[in-house]
Amino acid sequence: MSAPKKLHVKTYGCQMNVYDSERMAEAMGAQGYVTTDRPEDADLILLNTCHIREKAAEKVYSELGRLKGLKAKNPDLKIGVAGCVAQAEGAEIVARQPAVDLVVGPQSYHRLPDLVARAAPGAPALDTEFPDEDKFEHLPKARTPAARPTAFLTVQEGCDKFCAFCVVPYTRGAEVSRPVARLLDETRALVDRGVVEVTLLGQNVNGYHGEGTDGRSWSLADLIHTLADIEGLERIRYTTSHPNDMTDDLIAAHGAQPKLMPYLHLPVQAGSDRVLKAMNRKHSAESYIEIIDRLRAVRPDLALSGDFIVGFPGETDADFEETLTLVERVRYAQAYSFKYSARPGTPAAERPGVAAEVAAERLARLQALLSAQQTEAQEAMVGREVSVLFEKAGRLPGQMIGKSEHLMAVHVPAPDEIKGRIARVRITEAAPHSLAGNLV
Numbered sequence: 001m002s003a004p005k006k007l008h009v010k011t012y013g014c015q016m017n018v019y020d021s022e023r024m025a026e027a028m029g030a031q032g033y034v035t036t037d038r039p040e041d042a043d044l045i046l047l048n049t050c051h052i053r054e055k056a057a058e059k060v061y062s063e064l065g066r067l068k069g070l071k072a073k074n075p076d077l078k079i080g081v082a083g084c085v086a087q088a089e090g091a092e093i094v095a096r097q098p099a100v101d102l103v104v105g106p107q108s109y110h111r112l113p114d115l116v117a118r119a120a121p122g123a124p125a126l127d128t129e130f131p132d133e134d135k136f137e138h139l140p141k142a143r144t145p146a147a148r149p150t151a152f153l154t155v156q157e158g159c160d161k162f163c164a165f166c167v168v169p170y171t172r173g174a175e176v177s178r179p180v181a182r183l184l185d186e187t188r189a190l191v192d193r194g195v196v197e198v199t200l201l202g203q204n205v206n207g208y209h210g211e212g213t214d215g216r217s218w219s220l221a222d223l224i225h226t227l228a229d230i231e232g233l234e235r236i237r238y239t240t241s242h243p244n245d246m247t248d249d250l251i252a253a254h255g256a257q258p259k260l261m262p263y264l265h266l267p268v269q270a271g272s273d274r275v276l277k278a279m280n281r282k283h284s285a286e287s288y289i290e291i292i293d294r295l296r297a298v299r300p301d302l303a304l305s306g307d308f309i310v311g312f313p314g315e316t317d318a319d320f321e322e323t324l325t326l327v328e329r330v331r332y333a334q335a336y337s338f339k340y341s342a343r344p345g346t347p348a349a350e351r352p353g354v355a356a357e358v359a360a361e362r363l364a365r366l367q368a369l370l371s372a373q374q375t376e377a378q379e380a381m382v383g384r385e386v387s388v389l390f391e392k393a394g395r396l397p398g399q400m401i402g403k404s405e406h407l408m409a410v411h412v413p414a415p416d417e418i419k420g421r422i423a424r425v426r427i428t429e430a431a432p433h434s435l436a437g438n439l440v
């Protein structure tokens with residue numbers, strides 16, 4: 001028997017790409033491919049790409065430039081581009097980089113084995129359709145034990161919100177929710193393989209409206225309560241959400257469902273109503289804060305995370321000050337912030353931008369405030385007892401790393417066998433990105 005073919009996947013961008021990369025590896029696994037961490041050993045290299053900002057998208061071309069040299073050593077090597085850059089720029093990719101053998105958009109991953117077989121030298125295979133069939137139904141089910149006790153589960157994909165800066169509605173398409181029955185099956189299979197925590201994924205996950213087990217349309221809260229009944233599943237998270245879809249039942253779930261973790265990523269993008277309107281966010285700063293207040297009323301220890309864009313076209317100094325004011329009011333445990341990046345095809349790309357130095361200065365000020373808040377949130381944990389799900393060994397001998405309910409990394413002296421289990425830990429020290437403590 002010949003040696004199995006090797007697949008190397010490099011993933012950029014969001015958690016949904018991480019999930020998709022695993023599904024693609026399984027699809028190729030069914031064709032006899034094994035995965036490798038080393039691109040130079042691979043027979044097939046897949047770049048699972050991100051198109052959200054220009055910098056992310058440009059990385060693909062520089063990586064392709066580096067990888068094409070490997071073809072001289074292994075003439076059978078095939079290189080594929082998947083993900084959102086593939087969707088947005090498929091034809092351009094093959095024109096710009098002849099080393100690319102195949103291009104596959106996020107809705108066509110079930111056709112990957114076929115594309116790999118079809119791709120021939122000088123004749124790249126391309127699929128960036130939005131087919132009617134459900135790609136997940138056509139992807140093989142994972143069978144091997146999970147390497148980690150946590151898993152992602154895509155429950156919803158696409159976005160109908162059309163924020164003026166964002167490519168997602170174009171690259172991932174319209175909102176589609178997967179039926180509850182399939183998600184139950186997939187979650188049970190994950191739990192059988194040792195998974196203890198699932199993070200439900202969707203570009204607009206709280207807009208979930210999938211077919212329930214009773215044939216009706218179910219909300220994300222309905223889905224969460226049903227998944228919570230699965231024995232062995234201890235923790236549920238979801239990301240990422242839009243403020244306008246924080247429905248009453250979902251807010252209530254944060255107070256009532258013990259398996260739903262007290263952590264929420266709820267992007268606001270900006271604190272000025274003028275900018276929010278220009279962004280087509282369809283909510284105000286005040287309505288966002290009202291949602292946060294209601295969430296904190298039912299779950300006072302909720303840790304909040306957010307996304308921010310500075311330097312959006314038309315953003316004035318006064319607008320930016322309102323973003324800082326909002327951040328002061330909300331107090332984030334953690335957050336992501338970006339300089340606005342004009343994306344081709346989006347409405348905002350047509351508008352005159354803010355000077356690069358101004359945007360850079362605003363970003364630095366915002367990040368200083370957000371990181372001070374993060375440090376404060378971390379330090380507030382010292383002396384407290386928290387539940388930690390242990391995920392992997394730490395760098396020091398005898399040290400294990402896990403995540404608290406608030407998604408903070410915790411380093412603890414503990415035996416290897418604790419991996420995959422939840423234990424109580426008393427926090428003794430805080431650093432900006434991690435905590436340390438001891439088992440109680």
Ligand code: 5AD
Nearest residue numbers: 165166267307308338339340341343
């Ligand atoms: N420029 C900068 N940041 C962006 N994001 C989305 N599109 C852009 C853009 N054009 C950010 C938003 C979003 C996160 C995933 O990426 O903050 O919530």
Ligand code: SF4
Nearest residue numbers: 159161162163166168
């Ligand atoms: Fe993009 Fe999120 Fe707005 Fe949808 S809701 S358009 S994914 S930023």
